[in-house]
Amino acid sequence: MLQTYNEENDAINGLFREQWILDPDEPMSGELSPIAWEGIDFERPKDAEGRLLDYVALHIVNGEAQRIGYGSPGSNLCRHPGIIVVKIFAGHGLGTAESRALQLGDRFCQIFKSNQILTGVVFQAPYIRKIGENPDKMYQVNGFCPFTRDNYS
Amino acid sequence: MSKNIKNIGEVIAEISHFGNVAVPAGIIEFQKILVQKLHQLILTKTPIDKGVLRGNWLLTIDSVDESYDENKKTSAESTGAVITSEEAADVERVLEELTVAGLGHTVHLSNSTHYALKAEIDGWGPNTPPYAMVALSLQEIYTSIGAARKEFEQTVKSLQSNVKVKYAANV
Numbered sequence: 001m002l003q004t005y006n007e008e009n010d011a012i013n014g015l016f017r018e019q020w021i022l023d024p025d026e027p028m029s030g031e032l033s034p035i036a037w038e039g040i041d042f043e044r045p046k047d048a049e050g051r052l053l054d055y056v057a058l059h060i061v062n063g064e065a066q067r068i069g070y071g072s073p074g075s076n077l078c079r080h081p082g083i084i085v086v087k088i089f090a091g092h093g094l095g096t097a098e099s100r101a102l103q104l105g106d107r108f109c110q111i112f113k114s115n116q117i118l119t120g121v122v123f124q125a126p127y128i129r130k131i132g133e134n135p136d137k138m139y140q141v142n143g144f145c146p147f148t149r150d151n152y153s
Numbered sequence: 154m155s156k157n158i159k160n161i162g163e164v165i166a167e168i169s170h171f172g173n174v175a176v177p178a179g180i181i182e183f184q185k186i187l188v189q190k191l192h193q194l195i196l197t198k199t200p201i202d203k204g205v206l207r208g209n210w211l212l213t214i215d216s217v218d219e220s221y222d223e224n225k226k227t228s229a230e231s232t233g234a235v236i237t238s239e240e241a242a243d244v245e246r247v248l249e250e251l252t253v254a255g256l257g258h259t260v261h262l263s264n265s266t267h268y269a270l271k272a273e274i275d276g277w278g279p280n281t282p283p284y285a286m287v288a289l290s291l292q293e294i295y296t297s298i299g300a301a302r303k304e305f306e307q308t309v310k311s312l313q314s315n316v317k318v319k320y321a322a323n324v
Binding site for chain 2: 036038042057059061063064065066067068069070079081082083085087089129131134140142144146148
């Protein structure tokens with residue numbers, strides 16, 4: 001069970017890093033696109049001609065926790081709600097940027113599908129929202145996955 | 154153990170009162186708690202620059218108010234600041250209307266500021282998270298309801314064990 005926000009962050013980031021790969025059945029198949037992590041400097045990927053390429057940015061938005069159960073010290077159950085947000089930017093590449101962005105969005109949903117449980121973290125149904133073309137001419141969709149994490153205090 | 158029913162008419166009247174008055178009143182009270190809590194959660198997550206976005210959350214019953222006033226600003230000074238007295242008065246007004254209206258009415262909380270949806274689902278920059286004012290608040294409400302249900306179950310269990318003790322004492 002993940003006791004802290006730091007452990008939650010590491011576990012969710014780790015799951016995403018592990019599965020954001022070209023072939024889910026082939027762990028060494030290489031990453032699907034570069035990932036911008038929260039709080040870490042990131043340079044957007046470009047091809048030799050300076051055109052922006054696909055990348056994603058992962059965020060975890062936390063909400064107010066609630067005490068779910070009362071008991072002796074160490075057995076008070078707390079529930080921490082949150083939402084995983086992945087911003088997907090599709091730039092220059094094969095096919096239309098929109099369809100690539102949607103394919104990446106589908107992969108996001110596959111990773112965080114609702115029945116997947118990660119040591120105390122329960123993911124609900126993931127979904128995506130189309131944002132559209134941004135000023136840099138990249139097509140953007142955002143993926144969302146509400147979740148809760150339980151811990152004892 | 155038995156209960157001596159002296160007047161079956163009184164019992165039927167009590168049951169009828171429970172079905173016709175107590176249950177609907179309880180549902181409206183629950184609806185009012187949800188309205189008040191959601192309003193507070195959503196407004197306090199709304200980002201404040203000049204206060205227009207937060208100032209344009211509108212509470213209405215049975216219809217959506219799609220108006221937008223760029224001069225309507227919250228007096229709260231920063232994102233996360235507690236509900237202001239004007240915002241609290243706004244909720245009170247709707248809760249009173251709901252009490253009068255009774256069961257079967259829908260409360261709408263809307264924001265027609267043109268960047269409200271962007272704040273909700275995208276935020277202000279490519280590498281910043283969205284504010285998710287509504288989505289995250291709903292998550293929090295579901296968690297609160299889960300907590301309340303758990304507490305209710307624990308209370309019932311505790312009452313059941315008390316009853317058993319009393320039976321045992323009577324025997």
